Amino acid sequence: xxxNGFKIIFISAAIIGLLSFLYFTGFSDPIKKGVYSFxxxxxxxxxxxxxxxxxxxxxxxxxxxxxxxxxxxxxxTAKLLSxxxxxxxIKEENERLRSYLDFLEKNDLSYKMAHVVSKGSxxxxxxxxxxxxxxxxxxxxxxxxxxxxxSQGVVIGKIKEVEEGFSRVELSNSGGCKxxxxxxxxxxxxxxxxxxxxLTMNMDFIAQDEEINKGDTVVTSGLEENIPRGxxxxxxxxxxxxxxxxxxxxxxESPADFNDVLIVSAVIP
Amino acid sequence: xxxxxxxxxxxxxxxxxxQISFIGGLPFPFSELNILIIFLVFFQANRSKAGGVWxxxxxxxxxxxxxxxxARVFWLVWPLVFIxxxxxxxxxxxxxxxxxxxxxxxxxxxxxxxxxxxxxWIFGFIGLEGMAMxxxxxxxxxxxxxxxxxxxxVFLLFYTFNLLSKSxxxxxxxxx
Numbered sequence: 001x002x003x004n005g006f007k008i009i010f011i012s013a014a015i016i017g018l019l020s021f022l023y024f025t026g027f028s029d030p031i032k033k034g035v036y037s038f039x040x041x042x043x044x045x046x047x048x049x050x051x052x053x054x055x056x057x058x059x060x061x062x063x064x065x066x067x068x069x070x071x072x073x074x075x076x077t078a079k080l081l082s083x084x085x086x087x088x089x090i091k092e093e094n095e096r097l098r099s100y101l102d103f104l105e106k107n108d109l110s111y112k113m114a115h116v117v118s119k120g121s122x123x124x125x126x127x128x129x130x131x132x133x134x135x136x137x138x139x140x141x142x143x144x145x146x147x148x149x150x151s152q153g154v155v156i157g158k159i160k161e162v163e164e165g166f167s168r169v170e171l172s173n174s175g176g177c178k179x180x181x182x183x184x185x186x187x188x189x190x191x192x193x194x195x196x197x198x199l200t201m202n203m204d205f206i207a208q209d210e211e212i213n214k215g216d217t218v219v220t221s222g223l224e225e226n227i228p229r230g231x232x233x234x235x236x237x238x239x240x241x242x243x244x245x246x247x248x249x250x251x252x253e254s255p256a257d258f259n260d261v262l263i264v265s266a267v268i269p
Numbered sequence: 270x271x272x273x274x275x276x277x278x279x280x281x282x283x284x285x286x287x288q289i290s291f292i293g294g295l296p297f298p299f300s301e302l303n304i305l306i307i308f309l310v311f312f313q314a315n316r317s318k319a320g321g322v323w324x325x326x327x328x329x330x331x332x333x334x335x336x337x338x339x340a341r342v343f344w345l346v347w348p349l350v351f352i353x354x355x356x357x358x359x360x361x362x363x364x365x366x367x368x369x370x371x372x373x374x375x376x377x378x379x380x381x382x383x384x385x386x387x388x389x390w391i392f393g394f395i396g397l398e399g400m401a402m403x404x405x406x407x408x409x410x411x412x413x414x415x416x417x418x419x420x421x422x423v424f425l426l427f428y429t430f431n432l433l434s435k436s437x438x439x440x441x442x443x444x445x
Contacts, residue, residue, distance in 0.1 A: 019330070019344070032334050039335065043290040050294030057296045118336070119294045133336070166335070259296075 029164050033139065036165030040135045043117040048262055051116075055260050111149075111265040112140050117166070130174040130198040132157070134264060137165045145226040147179075147267045154256040155179065155220065155231045159266060167266075171258055172233065173198055181233055182221040183250070185212050190221055193233055193252055201234060201252040208248055212239050218252050228269050274324075277312075281324045284308050285331045298414035306381060307422050309351060310374045311430070313358045314365045325351040342388050350381050367427050374423040378416050 022028040114134035136142055146159045148169045157171040158179065170177040173195040181203060183189040189210045191203040206212065216236045222229025234254035241248035284304050292302050305328060312321065325347040332343035354377050362369035386408070 016326075016344075035331070035334050039286060042286060043335070046287060046290035047294050050291045054294060054296045118290045120300075 033164040036135070036137070036163070040115075040117060040165065044115040044135060047117050047119065051260060051262060055257075110268045112136055112142060112268060113263060113265045114140075114167075116262055116264060130171045130195075130258070131160065132169050132171065132261060132264075134167050134169055134266075135165065136266065137163050137167050139164055141268060142167050142266050143226075145224070146269075147220065147227040147231055148264050149231060149267060150256050150261055150264055152255070153232060154254060155233050156254070156256050156258065156261055156264060158227075169264070171195065171198070172254060173201055173258060179227070179233060180221045180223040181218050181252075182229075183212055183236065184217040184219060185210070187211055190223070193218060198258075201254065202249055203252060204249040205247045206249060208241065208243075208246070210248075212236060212248075212250055214239065226269055228267060231267065277321075277324050278327060281305075281308070281328050282331060285328045286335075289332065289335050298418055301411065301415040302418050302422060303378065303381070303415070304422075305347070306350070306374065306377050306419060307426065309354055309377060310370055310423055311426065313354050313373070314370060321355070322348050322351050342385075346381065346384050346388070349384055350377055353377065353380050367424070370423050370427055371420050374420050375416055378419050379412075382412055382415065 019028075022031075114136040116132045117135050118133045120131055134148070142159055142162050144159050144162055147155050148157045148159060150156050155172055157169040157174070158177055159167050160170040160176070161168040172179060172193070175195055175197065177195045179193045181191060181193040183191075183203070187210045189203075189206055189212060191206055193201050193203045195201050203218070214236055218233045218235060220227050220229055220231040220233060232255075234252040234256075236250045237253035238251040239248060240250070288303065288305050292304060293300060295302070305325075309325070326344060329344035329347035332347070333341045336343075354373060357373050357376060358369075362373060
């Protein structure tokens with residue numbers, strides 16, 4: 001009886017030891033890859049279903065503000081259309097000048113599309129570490145530090161960890177995510193946009209004399225090694241400035257809906 | 270016996286996937302639902318010994334592979350929770366009444382949370398990278414919701430199973 005007990009403990013310890021060895025030395029990577037590819041489609045569908053439920057919950061709370069939001073969006077669309085027309089002109093002029101000065105053509109960015117298969121972790125440790133898991137990993141050429149955008153080209157986060165067939169993306173409104181950014185104002189203010197409580201983003205330590213207005217667009221500055229310049233992060237929704245403070249800060253609101261992210265793209269420079 | 274092991278393992282894998290992908294994506298507080306613990310409570314209540322701790326070891330491995338970030342400790346956490354739950358069933362609550370199941374679910378959720386947060390606190394203490402720990406007050410709210418939602422689920426399932434099976438009905442032993 002005692003011998004049987006010892007036998008069970010010995011066998012259990014041996015199996016746990018073997019699995020731990022395989023896991024921590026990386027010999028289990030082919031098994032992990034197989035597990036990811038086998039369960040990935042099912043996980044993707046399950047996450048999609050829960051995302052619909054989550055959106056439904058969020059929508060119910062927004063119905064009251066619908067008409068106000070619609071009006072705001074109509075005004076914004078009109079403004080964006082006219083801005084778009086001006087930008088088109090500038091783009092054409094830029095292309096002409098580049099060819100005149102014989103600049104080399106900049107390579108197009110390459111993207112890796114991915115499905116979102118889960119959000120956060122089962123322990124659901126809260127908003128300081130909001131993240132999603134996507135079904136692309138090392139084998140697809142991804143590595144930590146890459147920007148991840150949604151279908152509208154808005155930056156929704158940064159790749160934090162990469163495994164064989166999966167990667168974790170820390171959302172840009174999460175406390176751990178920092179993005180080197182530029183505000184498209186007259187001064188071209190440069191700073192770091194950091195997430196806060198899974199709700200919003202801030203850019204702190206801005207000099208008081210920098211002229212920043214509500215509605216200014218915030219984009220990636222290109223100062224980070226793996227993130228190209230010009231990707232949209234959001235726009236300034238509030239400027240917090242006090243005359244007796246050295247610095248001011250701005251609150252950046254992203255146009256992306258972090259609750260409704262199903263397909264994303266990792267931008268590979 | 271073998272069929273029980275296979276069925277149990279497949280159920281545990283499916284429940285783990287649903288927990289990771291579906292439950293994890295639900296809005297708070299529904300994301301605090303832990304269907305694996307609920308499965309554990311009813312699994313223990315049926316007194317099935319078929320590969321129990323190995324099933325949860327398998328679930329733990331799946332969690333470690335499919336959840337990022339993971340400190341790769343679920344392979345230890347889930348078997349510990351199973352052993353703790355088995356101890357409660359065998360030595361403390363030896364019946365399958367509603368009160369027993371609710372209390373065991375309550376204790377299992379507390380034990381799981383304690384072990385999980387302790388490991389991450391230790392990781393942080395010794396300088397290994399771990400997940401961000403929530404604020405203490407926030408932890409209380411999260412734990413409160415987690416206990417409420419899981420015990421409510423056990424409560425509802427208990428009566429549902431009672432409609433379909435006699436396993437949880439009290440039985441009087443009559444001496445002849």
